[in-house]
Amino acid sequence: MASFLLASQIPKGAFPLKEFRRLLALLPAFVILLAPRGAKPPAPGAELEGLRRSFVNPPDDSRILMRWWWFGPAVTKPELARELRKMKEGGIGGVEVQPVYPLELDDPAHGFRNFPYLSDEFVDDLRFAAGEARKLGLRLDVTLGSGWPFGGPHISVAQAAGALRIVATAVPPGTHSVEAPSIGAGEQLIAVFLAPGEPKGFSAVEAQQVAEIQDRRLRVPGDDGQAARHWR
Structure with a gap:
């Protein structure tokens, strides 16, 4: 084992020897511990065995x-x-x-x-x-609250957990407009699409967005309703 005391060099005459010794006594000593010569690191097998024991009986x-x-x-x-x-x-x-x-x-x-x-x-x-x-x-x-997600009567509709509600309605041939779906408290209409097929099996690839809404009715695009006959 060896220890080393580190101190800055001071030019002769720049600092009285007595004061230097007093200051030196107040300075922290930096001790470097050296491993004895010939010490060997633990064998890999011993480390694996210790790790295995930790899994069997973890802290x-x-x-x-x-x-x-x-x-x-x-x-x-x-x-x-x-x-x-x-x-x-x-x-x-x-x-x-x-x-x-x-x-x-x-x-x-x-x-x-x-x-x-x-x-x-x-x-x-x-x-x-x-x-x-x-x-x-x-x-x-x-946990921080009762239920999952947290909620209760003290939570307003604006702060409540939301969900996407999808409404599919059949559009008979020759229909020029359909009634918009009912909107509940806290809900808002995001978008409306017209697609060929049935409500439970339509072609999303061919869907067209309907943008014209008047008096809570959605206008079905088409030429006097003829082109809309094949849409549901």
Whole structure:
């Protein structure tokens, strides 16, 4: 082992020797540790064996995390503790609590009750589960809301999750216009196309966009309706 003290050179007479020694005592020492001569790196087989043992018995922070569904949420503390112990025994490293919709209605006669999300009872059960998980060395996480996707009556239509709704309507031969599909709250008409075929089996390649809409009716392109006879 060897150690090296690094310091800048100071010209003679530029700094008193006594002051230099005092300053030198305050400077950090940079120590370089050298491996003894003849030391050999670990054999590749030993590294592979260590890696294999880690897969057989991984550390707690590398074990899988399970999603833990709390339907209702209707849970009981004894059942929460039992399931956490079973997951620990099964080699699971932690859980992610997902509170979702009820599977059954409240049944006071049998002591069954769904606790509202973020209610005092729900938070108390969540706190209990977190404490039990900590005792067992399990990680515990919780999703940010109830349901998937998150929502509720407090979410406006403008902020709600959207979906593309497709309406297919048959157009009889000789038809000059058809009524536009009904538009619900928060919906808007994106585009209308006319295509040959049936509503359940039409040719999208030959589809033509219909742009003319008057009084909630879509004008069918064609020469007095003759060219539109073959369109559905």
